[in-house]
């Protein structure tokens with residue numbers, strides 16, 4: 210069959226600005242906007258019997274109980290098997306066949322650390338490196354609370370003059386080099402925000418720096434700061450100034466998972482490779498704004514002042530000029546001691562068999578947290594998953610039987626580098642590729658009031674339908690749907706998935722994926738203390754989600770998705786939308802090429818084919834479902850991206866220098882960035898082949914008189 214003859218996906222519709230959405234919602238008055246839309250009336254679509262039963266099963270009081278459980282015991286990766294068993298047992302009570310599976314992975318745990326500043330007059334100051342114990346917040350005083358540290362950081366000492374590197378992106382380093390700032394042999398002090406923290410350390414290491422400290426700047430808290438009149442947590446919604454963001458410094462954009470077993474599962478006897486391509490060689494330590502201020506202030510008047518550096522988010526809100534330094538004779542001494550080990554981690558898995566076992570829907574959430582709490586990250590999601598299992602238990606008791614198998618996963622080791630999910634996917638890849646129709650992820654289900662959804666294009670339609678059926682509790686109101694709030698207050702655009710949570714291994718094997726959560730607006734909502742001891746049950750029940758109603762709504766949304774994906778006769782995957790979204794990525798790429806030195810890279814036009822796609826009759830349901838299931842696998846190309854084979858999807862990858870944020874058409878885009886024309890052309894070819902393969906999978910249905918792909922150009 211000649212593929213050229215019925216081209217491609219619905220690379221249809223007119224040009225769309227495919228730029229990353231700017232989140233600027235500060236000026237909208239939510240209530241008047243909502244009133245205009247809904248006139249104070251909530252109109253939900255008609256719900257079926259099972260849909261109503263499902264939605265009504267979610268209960269804020271039981272969710273609160275699960276949230277309390279998860280946030281009152283140490284559960285950093287590899288430390289709490291009983292929590293994994295508890296999760297499996299809860300799912301079993303709701304009729305899921307449940308088990309706990311383990312992997313033996315490389316992790317490291319903090320032993321000791323210190324950081325001190327020596328002024329040129331020889332006087333010294335010592336950083337506290339501790340978060341305050343708060344009488345109002347019980348888990349901040351737990352004796353086994355986790356020190357402030359970076360997962361997968363290197364052990365080592367460093368003592369040297371230091372340089373402020375802004376957010377530590379490659380462009381920041383280029384600017385420092387342009388300005389003639391001496392980096393070699395110095396310690397870096399970087400600000401959180403922008404790229405994934407591991408990439409800040411990587412960039413510092415690659416510029417010959419010998420250590421890295423990273424601080425949280427109050428400028429990232431919008432108007433909710435002490436300087437602007439708010440009280441700090443626990444007395445108010447502003448950031449507690451002693452709070453520290455822990456987190457992994459793995460080089461996430463190279464590959465996730467156990468650094469010592471890339472591409473295969475971590476068994477006790479698995480061969481291990483050198484981990485240095487994905488973990489730092491130089492030590493790093495996270496610090497609070499309190500600890501950062503004197504360190505930055507000691508650079509004032511030395512090097513280039515922040516205003517003159519003139520880089521995005523270089524100057525923050527601390528009382529200092531954010532000068533680059535170095536300051537002669539002003540030194541930092543840091544020490545970071547980690548315990549390296551191979552140790553078991555535990556995923557909990559729960560299954561309800563469908564009548565068609567070769568079609569599977571998977572839902573996942575990680576369970577491990579950097580701190581004893583973890584009320585938002587990730588255990589708001591864990592509490593929701595228990596409640597969701599309970600809801601499906603009720604449906605089963607009422608006679609519902611899913612057509613497709615449902616698998617629940619509670620991942621361990623996510624925080625170090627998506628370890629539990631990546632090892633599991635590596636172990637079951639042939640089965641997953643043959644059977645999975647979608648992976649639904651929830652990590653931080655709730656850290657604020659605004660719903661956020663990211664997904665591959667074939668899941669957009671069902672996500673929007675589900676959003677319209679859920680009542681969303683916005684600041685005490687209960688007369689709006691999730692869809693209305695999302696559309697009115699949060700941009701109304703389903704985001705492109707990058708990386709940073711457990712959907713990554715599914716997405717990059719061509720499996721339709723979705724991620725949902727709710728967060729603050731970053732400027733007026735209570736500040737979420739990400740990866741800090743203050744991401745606690747007390748914060749959640751006082752500021753994040755008092756009453757746990759947002760938890761309920763996120764659970765209902767996921768429940769509806771899982772219900773339809775597992776139950777509908779025809780799998781509700783809207784494959785035509787792939788074409789529409791791809792057109793947006795294509796427009797963006799075209800602009801990028803036009804702005805580059807490869808204006809003549811006209812091969813890019815190969816990527817544009819316009820075609821229209823119809824669905825006619827649905828007689829051969831089985832075949833159609835398998836085509837929908839398999840279609841996305843076509844976008845995966847053997848060999849992956851240059852120097853990072855893990856990332857195989859030709860349309861998406863986490864940005865090389867962002868780690869979290871996605872790049873579309875990554876092979877071509879990054880080749881242009883690297884000024885490698887040959888490679889750009891090679892990836893145009895590979896991306897267009899991948900699109901042909903996906904289209905070919907759809908086209909196979911032509912024979913059964915189902916989707917008809919019609920050429921327009």
Ligand SMILES: *[C@@H]1O[C@H](CO)[C@@H](O)[C@H](O)[C@H]1NC(C)=O
Pocket residue numbers: 278279280281282283284288289291292
């Ligand atoms: C595991 O977590 C549970 C629930 O939070 C807690 O009660 C228990 O003490 C934790 N176990 C360990 C070994 O820390």
Ligand SMILES: *[C@@H]1O[C@H](CO)[C@@H](O)[C@H](O)[C@H]1NC(C)=O
Pocket residue numbers: 235431432731732733
């Ligand atoms: C902060 O408040 C001021 C004054 O109300 C407003 O103009 C500004 O947009 C707000 N900034 C953010 C980030 O919300």
Ligand SMILES: *[C@@H]1O[C@H](CO)[C@@H](O)[C@H](O)[C@H]1NC(C)=O
Pocket residue numbers: 516519
């Ligand atoms: C900062 O850089 C921008 C371009 O990136 C330039 O337009 C602007 O004039 C610069 N400002 C200063 C103060 O140098």
Ligand SMILES: *[C@@H]1O[C@H](CO)[C@@H](O)[C@H](O)[C@H]1NC(C)=O
Pocket residue numbers: 506528
């Ligand atoms: C800011 O720093 C300067 C110089 O170090 C000091 O004189 C001033 O009092 C500080 N301002 C505040 C608000 O702390």
Ligand SMILES: *[C@@H]1O[C@H](CO)[C@@H](O)[C@H](O)[C@H]1NC(C)=O
Pocket residue numbers: 323365366543544
């Ligand atoms: C590293 O620094 C710590 C703290 O200053 C010190 O105790 C330790 O001896 C140093 N280790 C080495 C190898 O220099």
Ligand SMILES: *[C@@H]1O[C@H](CO)[C@@H](O)[C@H](O)[C@H]1NC(C)=O
Pocket residue numbers: 306562566
């Ligand atoms: C589910 O299906 C699997 C594979 O066919 C089978 O081994 C298992 O016993 C089934 N579980 C239940 C509870 O029926």
Ligand SMILES: *[C@@H]1O[C@H](CO)[C@@H](O)[C@H](O)[C@H]1NC(C)=O
Pocket residue numbers: 269270273755756757
């Ligand atoms: C559940 O919601 C009800 C009604 O809003 C509220 O009174 C109750 O306190 C909530 N339960 C919890 C545990 O927050």
Ligand SMILES: *[C@@H]1O[C@H](CO)[C@@H](O)[C@H](O)[C@H]1NC(C)=O
Pocket residue numbers: 851885886887888891
């Ligand atoms: C450009 O890309 C090609 C193909 O991927 C590769 O073989 C070559 O080494 C690259 N050139 C440079 C200068 O990196």
Ligand SMILES: [Zn+2]
Pocket residue numbers: 575586587623652653
């Ligand atoms: Zn998380």
